[in-house]
Amino acid sequence: MDAVIRARRLVKRYGDFTAVDGIDFDVAPGESFGLLGPNGAGKSSTMRMIGGVSRRTSGELQVLGLDPDVDGPAVRAGLGVVPQDDTLDSELTVRDNLRVYGRYFGLSRARCRERAESLLAFAHLQERADAKVEEISGGMRRRLTIARALISDPHVLLLDEPTTGLDPQARNLLWDRLFRLKEQGTTLILTTHYMDEAEQLCDRIVVVDQGRIMAEGSPSQLIREHVSREVVELRFGRDHNVEVARALDGVGSRVEVLVDRVVVYTEDGEGVLEQVARLGLRPITSLVRRSSLEDVFLHLTGRSLIE
Amino acid sequence: MTAPSGGVTGGGVTSGGAPDDGAVGRTGARAMPTVSELRAQGARVERWGSWYAAEHMLLTLRAWIVSVVIAGLGSPILYLLAMGLGLATLIDSDAATGPDGPVPYVQFLAPALLATAVVQAAFEECSFPIMGGFKWRLHFWALHATPVNPRQIATGAVITASARMVMNAVLFYVVMLAFGVVPDLATGWLSMGAGLLGGWAFGLLVMAYTASLRDDAGQLTVLMRCVFTPMFLFSGTFYPLSATPVWLQPIGWVSPLWHASELGRAATYGTSDPWWLVVLRVVYLVALSGLGLWLARRSFARRMAL
Numbered sequence: 001m002d003a004v005i006r007a008r009r010l011v012k013r014y015g016d017f018t019a020v021d022g023i024d025f026d027v028a029p030g031e032s033f034g035l036l037g038p039n040g041a042g043k044s045s046t047m048r049m050i051g052g053v054s055r056r057t058s059g060e061l062q063v064l065g066l067d068p069d070v071d072g073p074a075v076r077a078g079l080g081v082v083p084q085d086d087t088l089d090s091e092l093t094v095r096d097n098l099r100v101y102g103r104y105f106g107l108s109r110a111r112c113r114e115r116a117e118s119l120l121a122f123a124h125l126q127e128r129a130d131a132k133v134e135e136i137s138g139g140m141r142r143r144l145t146i147a148r149a150l151i152s153d154p155h156v157l158l159l160d161e162p163t164t165g166l167d168p169q170a171r172n173l174l175w176d177r178l179f180r181l182k183e184q185g186t187t188l189i190l191t192t193h194y195m196d197e198a199e200q201l202c203d204r205i206v207v208v209d210q211g212r213i214m215a216e217g218s219p220s221q222l223i224r225e226h227v228s229r230e231v232v233e234l235r236f237g238r239d240h241n242v243e244v245a246r247a248l249d250g251v252g253s254r255v256e257v258l259v260d261r262v263v264v265y266t267e268d269g270e271g272v273l274e275q276v277a278r279l280g281l282r283p284i285t286s287l288v289r290r291s292s293l294e295d296v297f298l299h300l301t302g303r304s305l306i307e
Numbered sequence: 308m309t310a311p312s313g314g315v316t317g318g319g320v321t322s323g324g325a326p327d328d329g330a331v332g333r334t335g336a337r338a339m340p341t342v343s344e345l346r347a348q349g350a351r352v353e354r355w356g357s358w359y360a361a362e363h364m365l366l367t368l369r370a371w372i373v374s375v376v377i378a379g380l381g382s383p384i385l386y387l388l389a390m391g392l393g394l395a396t397l398i399d400s401d402a403a404t405g406p407d408g409p410v411p412y413v414q415f416l417a418p419a420l421l422a423t424a425v426v427q428a429a430f431e432e433c434s435f436p437i438m439g440g441f442k443w444r445l446h447f448w449a450l451h452a453t454p455v456n457p458r459q460i461a462t463g464a465v466i467t468a469s470a471r472m473v474m475n476a477v478l479f480y481v482v483m484l485a486f487g488v489v490p491d492l493a494t495g496w497l498s499m500g501a502g503l504l505g506g507w508a509f510g511l512l513v514m515a516y517t518a519s520l521r522d523d524a525g526q527l528t529v530l531m532r533c534v535f536t537p538m539f540l541f542s543g544t545f546y547p548l549s550a551t552p553v554w555l556q557p558i559g560w561v562s563p564l565w566h567a568s569e570l571g572r573a574a575t576y577g578t579s580d581p582w583w584l585v586v587l588r589v590v591y592l593v594a595l596s597g598l599g600l601w602l603a604r605r606s607f608a609r610r611m612a613l
Contacts, residue, residue: 004339048613053451053452053611065339073350073352075349078340078345085445085448087446087448087449087452088449089444091367100362100366103363106454155337184337
């Protein structure tokens with residue numbers, strides 16, 4: 001089957017600043033594809049080019065078989081967009097936000113009404129349907145934004161940091177809704193810097209940093225290829241971490257020193273803890289956990305670069 | 308919480324009685340829209356998008372309708388009472404002469420006040436609401452993600468502003484009729500058209516400028532005080548432009564308000580201007596309106612080019 005999105009040597013420059021620096025990727029129909037990276041990595045610029053609101057500087061880009069720079073309206077007709085910033089119309093009710101938006105896709109008023117009702121149900125917003133947008137909670141606003149993006153029943157949903165700023169319960173409810181869309185065959189393309197979100201939702205991930213792709217694969221593949229199976233986190237107090245790390249040389253497959261802790265990558269976490277004890281080191285706290293995408297992310301994009 | 312999930316994708320909605328989670332289990336089975344389907348949908352929005360945008364913005368204007376009507380009726384009543392009837396008692400000389408002889412002051416004043424009301428409505432709709440669409444309410448950015456393009460968003464805002472201007476023109480004219488200050492009923496209603504032309508000629512330029520502002524650092528207030536107010540005072544609104552010092556008269560010549568007022572007077576009680584001057588006024592206002600529309604649409608497109 002043809003790719004839903006196909007990018008080749010995609011570049012976006014703003015003046016002297018290169019936001020996206022020659023990236024290649026394909027997204028298959030029904031796939032959940034994540035763009036992961038620190039702030040300023042070029043995720044949002046990429047999303048805007050896919051969304052047909054930002055012209056690329058060079059390279060090739062096809063979305064739903066069309067070039068967004070040539071067929072902008074047609075491309076946007078096939079996409080649902082959940083922007084990073086909340087752009088709901090605060091002067092309208094929850095229901096009217098949905099109805100009004102459908103008109104922009106050329107849907108009849110009757111169709112907009114019908115879609116609005118089923119999406120209110122989907123987003124668990126029926127009870128607040130007549131409330132003004134400014135009266136509802138952040139989690140509800142986010143769900144409404146997603147419902148709004150679905151008004152035209154798009155095949156592809158673009159989500160730019162969909163759960164930033166939400167509490168855990170609101171995030172889980174949102175993930176559940178997105179997961180359902182995924183099951184129904186909607187292609188999801190999302191940016192995030194939450195690793196748990198990427199692990200929950202994405203079939204495939206590209207890690208981007210400074211406009212370039214650093215790694216690509218499924219979450220488990222990335223963990224397998226870039227970090228060890230387990231991670232041991234040891235805290236010795238921030239003044240001692242560096243000297244302790246020297247003593248730990250050779251323990252595990254790699255040792256990294258962070259501001260607040262020492263991290264040991266290993267296939268056998270308990271074994272590392274025993275070795276630490278044998279070396280006579282007494283960490284204030286210690287934790288053995290499975291390695292996560294977060295470790296991959298930090299490893300690939302460099303800890304020092306994160307602010 | 309209930310989970311009447313399922314039907315968010317097309318199939319689920321139309322099949323109505325389908326079980327809740329009927330769609331679950333399909334994996335990537337949705338047919339992709341074809342290129343021609345997408346182009347057809349895009350083309351429909353390219354044809355009607357400005358109206359969709361206007362429909363949206365008018366929906367919010369509806370919330371203000373009561374205050375628009377009250378202000379739209381109240382302000383002409385107050386002005387005509389205070390200036391037309393009150394101030395007029397102090398005026399000995401005739402303010403103007405029409406083709407049928409001297410014209411009472413209130414008749415001279417009313418069409419110019421109508422034009423002023425419409426130009427002011429245009430200013431109101433083309434300034435802060437536009438700034439807000441980009442900066443506060445952000446709905447312009449929401450539309451940007453749909454098939455509608457920035458130029459259509461601008462046109463939608465123009466249609467919305469025009470609806471408000473039409474309302475103000477009609478309300479004002481109704482008050483004029485009630486006060487009996489329209490001697491020539493056959494052409495008097497054209498004064499509303501004159502007001503609209505004045506409103507577009509001024510307002511659309513304001514819209515173009517507002518859309519180009521990244522931040523509101525008081526520019527719009529300055530525009531109100533340093534452009535709109537002097538225009539209002541020196542456009543032959545309260546006395547003929549010829550009564551103004553010569554060095555101030557150029558303000559009137561370039562002012563859309565003066566031309567709109569003079570056209571309104573021509574419509575309500577006639578004019579001794581030559582026909583070509585009347586035509587020239589119309590052409591000038593239409594040209595400014597066209598320029599304003601072009602600039603406003605370009606301004607939106609530039610602002611939204613990311």
